[in-house]
Amino acid sequence: xxxxxxxxxxxxxxxxxxxxxSVSGKPFSEVLSEISSKYNLGDLSYQVAVNKKLVSNPxxxxxxxxxxxxxxxxxxxx
Amino acid sequence: xxxxxLEGAIPSEFIADSIAKHQSKHSxxxxxxxxxxxxxxxxxxxxxxxxxxxxxxxxxxxxAHEIREAAFEKFDLTCLHIYHSLGNVAVGGVCIxxxxxxxxxxxxxxxxxWLVNQVKTEVPIFGKEIFENEESQxxxxx
Numbered sequence: 001x002x003x004x005x006x007x008x009x010x011x012x013x014x015x016x017x018x019x020x021x022s023v024s025g026k027p028f029s030e031v032l033s034e035i036s037s038k039y040n041l042g043d044l045s046y047q048v049a050v051n052k053k054l055v056s057n058p059x060x061x062x063x064x065x066x067x068x069x070x071x072x073x074x075x076x077x078x
Numbered sequence: 079x080x081x082x083x084l085e086g087a088i089p090s091e092f093i094a095d096s097i098a099k100h101q102s103k104h105s106x107x108x109x110x111x112x113x114x115x116x117x118x119x120x121x122x123x124x125x126x127x128x129x130x131x132x133x134x135x136x137x138x139x140x141x142a143h144e145i146r147e148a149a150f151e152k153f154d155l156t157c158l159h160i161y162h163s164l165g166n167v168a169v170g171g172v173c174i175x176x177x178x179x180x181x182x183x184x185x186x187x188x189x190x191x192w193l194v195n196q197v198k199t200e201v202p203i204f205g206k207e208i209f210e211n212e213e214s215q216x217x218x219x220x
Binding site for chain 1: 197204
């Protein structure tokens with residue numbers, strides 16, 4: 001299982017702040033596209049962080065048990 | 079990891095206390111402070127009454143730490159502090175407070191500008207503008 005967290009307008013779209021997702025050896029890109037289609041995130045702008053670091057090329061990554069991924073819409077602090 | 083978040087608007091007393099705490103550091107010759115205040119923007123005839131801030135707090139603290147380290151590398155500073163609000167901040171409230179101190183003046187101007195830009199672009203904080211009629215929209219940084 002991995003922890004998935006949602007923020008800002010993404011949390012609004014998913015109607016939750018987070019959930020546990022089973023990845024069972026799936027490639028990261030597949031996990032992302034499953035979440036995106038489940039909640040219809042296709043039109044929204046977001047970046048993905050793995051264990052609190054932004055990832056620029058998710059396709060290259062393999063997830064491990066216990067990883068925390070986050071869907072982050074554009075930052076708008078300040 | 080230093081804390082950066084305060085619940086609600088940043089009180090003037092908090093800012094005054096921060097200044098007072100630095101008067102015992104005698105290598106400092108210049109302070110510079112940036113305060114961001116929530117503005118009553120008008121969008122399609124609706125007026126913003128507050129901004130509701132949320133954040134990916136653990137990542138935000140890590141990011142703020144990296145920004146601090148980078149600022150000390152880049153500028154000759156004695157100390158620096160970054161504070162940002164979480165939760166609801168009504169118009170007129172201060173939601174970001176960046177405080178930079180150095181032996182001399184030139185560094186603090188440059189460092190403050192750089193730090194505020196870094197916080198806005200690199201730290202996962204999300205602002206939602208709440209209108210007087212209770213509608214809302216997600217804030218976009220320009």
